[in-house]
Amino acid sequence: MHPFRRPAFLYIVALVLLPPGGEARADGLAERLSALRLLQLQSNLWRPIEKCGLTLNGSVESRYTTNAALAQGGTSDWYLAPSASAIWSQDEGGGWRGAAGCDVGGYRYLRQTDLGTSYLDAWGSAVRDFQLGRAKGEFYVTCNQQWTQLKNYTKSGSSTEAIAGLNCDWEIRPGHGLSFNPVASTTPYSSPWDSGFHSYGATITYNWALNSSLDVSVYYNGYLTCYFSGQSDYTQYLGAKIAWSPSKNFSLSVSVTQTWNSSTNPGSEYSAFDAGGMVGIQWRL
Numbered sequence: 001m002h003p004f005r006r007p008a009f010l011y012i013v014a015l016v017l018l019p020p021g022g023e024a025r026a027d028g029l030a031e032r033l034s035a036l037r038l039l040q041l042q043s044n045l046w047r048p049i050e051k052c053g054l055t056l057n058g059s060v061e062s063r064y065t066t067n068a069a070l071a072q073g074g075t076s077d078w079y080l081a082p083s084a085s086a087i088w089s090q091d092e093g094g095g096w097r098g099a100a101g102c103d104v105g106g107y108r109y110l111r112q113t114d115l116g117t118s119y120l121d122a123w124g125s126a127v128r129d130f131q132l133g134r135a136k137g138e139f140y141v142t143c144n145q146q147w148t149q150l151k152n153y154t155k156s157g158s159s160t161e162a163i164a165g166l167n168c169d170w171e172i173r174p175g176h177g178l179s180f181n182p183v184a185s186t187t188p189y190s191s192p193w194d195s196g197f198h199s200y201g202a203t204i205t206y207n208w209a210l211n212s213s214l215d216v217s218v219y220y221n222g223y224l225t226c227y228f229s230g231q232s233d234y235t236q237y238l239g240a241k242i243a244w245s246p247s248k249n250f251s252l253s254v255s256v257t258q259t260w261n262s263s264t265n266p267g268s269e270y271s272a273f274d275a276g277g278m279v280g281i282q283w284r285l
Contacts, residue, residue, distance in 0.1 A: 051091045052097075053285055055087045055285070056084075057086075057280065057282050058082075059082070060080070061080070061081045061276060062080050062277060063081070063275065065273070065274040066272050075112070077112055077115075078109070079108060082105055083103065083105030084103075085101060085104070087100075088100050088101065096126065099126075099127060100122075102120070102121065102123075103123075105118070105119060114151065116150070118151075119148045121144055125140050125141065126142075135168055135169065135170050136168075140164070140165055140166075140167075141162075141164050142164075144163065145160055146159055146160075159191070162185065163184070163185040166181065168180045168181070175208060176206075176207070176209075177206075177209075178205070179207065180204055182201070184199065186199075197225050197226060198225075199225045200223070200224050201223030204221075205218070205220075215242075217240065220236070222234070222235070231264055233268060234262050234263075235261045236260045236261075237257050237258060239258070241255035242255070249281055255275070256273070256275040
């Protein structure tokens with residue numbers, strides 16, 4: 001299984017905290033968490049959609065991070081991140097599928113208890129399967145509506161995002177695979193933080209299946225994010241992950257990630273390290 005096609009990857013991306021520019025909003029915290037949620041959405045939709053039926057997912061992750069969602073680099077902390085999702089898909093024939101889903105979850109920091117966020121997403125997708133030689137994958141177009149509530153912040157946020165992406169996998173040799181995942185998105189509406197953006201990026205992953213239930217992956221991601229406020233950020237992260245799936249309904253993983261963010265706003269530049277583990281469950285009905 002592709003390493004990003006597990007609920008855990010949604011939270012690896014959570015450490016890529018892109019700080020949008022614009023007018024001051026909740027002393028920078030709302031900016032960071034708003035951008036965090038937008039990237040969560042992108043990573044979540046990189047997971048494959050089953051050809052037909054209902055899939056239920058749940059996960060709990062605990063991670064150490066040197067960037068605790070604060071402006072100017074943050075401080076070290078641990079966070080707990082539970083989540084749940086439901087995905088319905090229908091095979092429409094000719095390689096096309098339609099899908100809809102709902103995701104709910106949140107983040108709670110252990111030492112800095114004033115930090116945290118809860119979110120709800122509702123989305124719909126059109127997916128097209130393809131195979132070209134030894135490469136196979138899927139192209140998708142998605143529209144998502146999301147709502148975010150920051151802890152100790154009275155206003156909730158909402159945004160609408162359109163995403164187009166590609167998942168492409170090559171089997172180099174038995175047990176060894178390479179994946180390429182480009183994605184582009186735009187957020188024409190975001191309230192109340194005015195954090196809309198255009199984003200373009202790609203992930204390259206090398207995956208080694210040690211056996212039928214244990215695999216190791218190394219991945220690199222680069223994103224260019226152009227905010228409507230005029231600020232542009234380029235974010236990179238390099239990581240490694242070990243995932244164990246003793247059954248089709250249960251998985252455990254541990255991972256480490258190093259993140260770098262460069263920006264046209266010097267105050268938004270930072271680097272961060274995170275490490276942690278995840279427990280995930282899944283049912284296909």
